[in-house]
Structure formats: C-alpha cells, structure tokens
C-alpha cells in the first residue's frame with residue numbers, strides 16, 4: 001500500500017468529507033467496517049432491527065405500501081426478520097413505473113437523488129433515493145472493494161462506462177481533479193477500437209495501477225487484444241469486475257493475461273454494491289447490514305436452488321424497494337467462507353432472466369452455456385447469441401479465421417443436441433459486436449417471452 005493511499009484514507013478523505021462537506025461518509029465507513037468482526041447472529045440481529053424500522057416507516061409514510069398491505073390484510077408489525085418478508089408481495093419494475101409518486105415517502109427528508117437504469121435490459125427505470133442512503137452506499141461499496149484488495153487512494157484504473165463518484169453536475173476539470181486526488185484513472189468502456197485498446201495497454205503500463213476495476217466485456221476485449229498481439233501488460237495486485245456477471249471462462253482468461261486474481265462483485269444502479277467476493281473467491285459475500293437478498297422460485301417462495309433474486313434496500317427511506325425483482329438469477333450458499341467474515345454468500349449470480357435460451361425440446365439453457373461451448377473454437381473471436389423466435393437463434397460472430405461449412409455444421413449439430421433438432425441457427429458475420437446502450441456486452445439475448 002502506498003504512502004499516498006494511507007494519507008488519502010487517513011487524512012485527505014476524512015478532511016474533505018467530514019470537515020469541508022460535513023457529510024456522514026466516514027462515520028458510515030466506521031459503522032460498516034466494525035461489522036466485519038461480528039458473529040453471523042449479531043449481524044442478522046442488526047439486519048432484523050433495520051428491517052423492522054423500514055417496514056414501520058413504509059406502513060406509516062409510504063402510500064403505496066400502506067394501502068397495498070392494508071388491502072391484503074397484512075400486519076407488518078408482526079414481521080420480525082428477513083424470512084418473514086415472504087409474507088409481502090414482490091415489487092416489479094412495472095409496479096414502480098405505474099406507482100412512482102405513491103412509492104415516495106411523505107416524510108420530509110431533503111432533496112432526493114434521482115437515477116435511471118436498465119436501458120440494456122430493454123426495461124428502463126427511474127427511481128429515487130435519499131442523501132443518507134447515498135453515503136451509506138459509498139461506505140458499503142468501499143468495504144466490499146476492500147475484500148478484493150481495492151482501496152481508496154491506491155492507484156486504480158477504471159475501465160468503466162460512466163463518470164466516477166460524481167452525483168452529476170461535475171464539470172470536466174472538477175472530474176479530472178477528483179480523479180487525480182483519488183489516484184484513479186478512467187478508461188472509457190464505450191470505445192474499444194484496436195487503436196484505443198493499444199492506448200489502454202500503454203496507459204496501464206505507465207500508470208502501474210495497484211488494481212483495476214472493470215466491466216467484464218470490455219476487460220475481456222482488452223485481454224483478448226493482448227493475447228492476439230502477444231502483449232504482456234503490467235500486472236496489478238488485483239482486478240475487480242462489476243456491472244455484469246463474470247463467467248469462469250472470462251475469469252480464467254483475464255487472470256492468465258494480467259497474472260493476478262480477479263474478484264467478482266454484484267451490484268446495480270438501484271442499490272450499488274449488493275455482494276462481493278473476498279480473497280477466497282468462494283462466492284459473493286452479501287452486505288446483509290445494507291440489503292436483504294432473497295432467492296425465490298416461480299411461486300415467489302424461498303428456494304435453496306437457483307432462482308430469481310429479490311432485493312430489499314434497508315436504507316432507502318425516500319423510495320423504499322421491498323422485495324424488488326431485479327431481473328437476475330442466482331443461488332444462495334449455506335457455506336461459511338474460510339475468511340471468517342460473517343456475511344452469508346451467494347454462490348453465483350448469472351445472466352439476466354431474459355438471457356435464458358429456450359430449446360425446442362423444452363430445455364432451458366442458461367447464458368453460461370454459449371461461452372463454455374464456444375471457448376474451444378479458436379475461429380470465434382467474439383460472439384453474441386440472440387433467440388429471435390421459439391425455434392430460431394441468430395449467432396453474430398466476429399471470426400478470427402473465416403469458417404468453412406463443416407465448422408458451422410459442427411456448431412449446428414451441437415446446438416441441436418442441446419436445444420432440440422427443430423432449432424434453426426443463422427450465422428451473421430460481423431467486424432465487431434455492438435455493445436448495448438450502457439456499454440455492456442450481452443452474450444445471450446432473448447427476444448421471446
């Protein structure tokens with residue numbers, strides 16, 4: 001760790017946040033940091049206390065929940081812990097869109113922060129949260145980043161899609177100044193031309209970051225570029241990925257090229273960091289003192305298996321999300337991590353719900369299928385699979401060597417074996433796979449309901 005990093009964390013950051021801006025950020029850093037040493041049961045007790053207080057707030061001051069729960073004859077005073085949440089209905093994006101004003105609290109909390117998300121899933125959403133919730137999110141984020149050895153003030157490269165850390169309104173000069181102070185450099189995840197990738201490698205070599213924080217797809221592009229061109233980029237101490245699921249195929253490739261561990265995180269615009277991997281790489285530790293994560297089956301009942309993820313934000317009192325269906329699939333783990341931290345784990349989070357491919361044989365194939373399948377074909381540089389119909393897949397491919405018919409037949413045959421004989425496969429050759437509106441690459445997309 002650098003002297004600058006220590007000075008930044010111990011002096012400059014607290015001075016700026018607490019003294020100059022009078023923000024509670026460092027207080028929350030301490031609060032969330034302390035919980036690392038708790039026992040699981042004590043941490044769960046904190047979660048239950050926060051949950052009871054949130055439910056009380058919702059039934060008193062949020063019209064949507066007040067009337068919904070009343071109409072269903074639910075007494076939230078009787079709900080005591082995360083397991084009891086099952087008594088309440090799931091909140092869907094469509095519920096938020098059609099009840100936006102009723103979901104806002106009637107309490108006066110000061111000006112809310114407004115955000116939008118979801119362009120890449122085809123379901124855009126605008127929502128609000130309060131100021132205190134924002135500072136808590138920052139603290140929870142840095143705690144989780146620390147598990148992957150990424151620390152405030154240490155030299156860090158971000159291969160990311162948007163401006164960092166600002167709440168908007170930051171002009172370019174201010175942004176540059178802040179990046180200098182925070183000891184970070186931003187490389188845009190939107191521009192991934194060959195010339196830009198070459199420039200990114202030389203920027204990494206010159207900046208010599210302690211860590212890299214990146215979207216998965218652009219980082220995979222960068223790693224493949226290094227491999228193609230025989231480049232050996234500077235090796236940081238750790239790499240942390242976010243904003244999209246990390247497949248084991250991706251992780252292996254990135255670790256090979258950058259010669260350091262890669263840690264997965266799970267977060268979203270709606271909540272910031274939900275869960276993060278520690279140095280053990282055994283799964284994602286859930287920030288249960290910040291959110292409740294449930295995994296449910298098709299009847300909205302809790303399941304130990306793979307299921308839809310629901311999130312309850314314990315601190316967004318401005319526009320509370322209770323059992324919000326985020327659109328991801330995952331599985332909870334009942335294992336205790338070797339690191340000894342008290343946070344329970346998600347064993348994995350995989351593609352968006354829409355990314356699941358349906359076979360003509362009734363088979364449901366997760367988004368992980370195609371990366372695993374195509375990793376053995378050297379001819380495929382990049383691909384995207386789109387299910388356009390019940391019985392049709394369009395596979396967009398950037399070929400590294402032009403394929404002959406026999407190769408295409410092998411792929412068609414394999415797909416027929418897994419997804420059924422009636423599945424039509426159409427190949428589309430491209431020079432580059434376009435990224436989604438948010439700069440993320442979607443490996444599989446489904447256009448059917």
Ligand SMILES: [Zn+2]
Nearest residue numbers: 278280337339
């Ligand atoms: Zn751990």
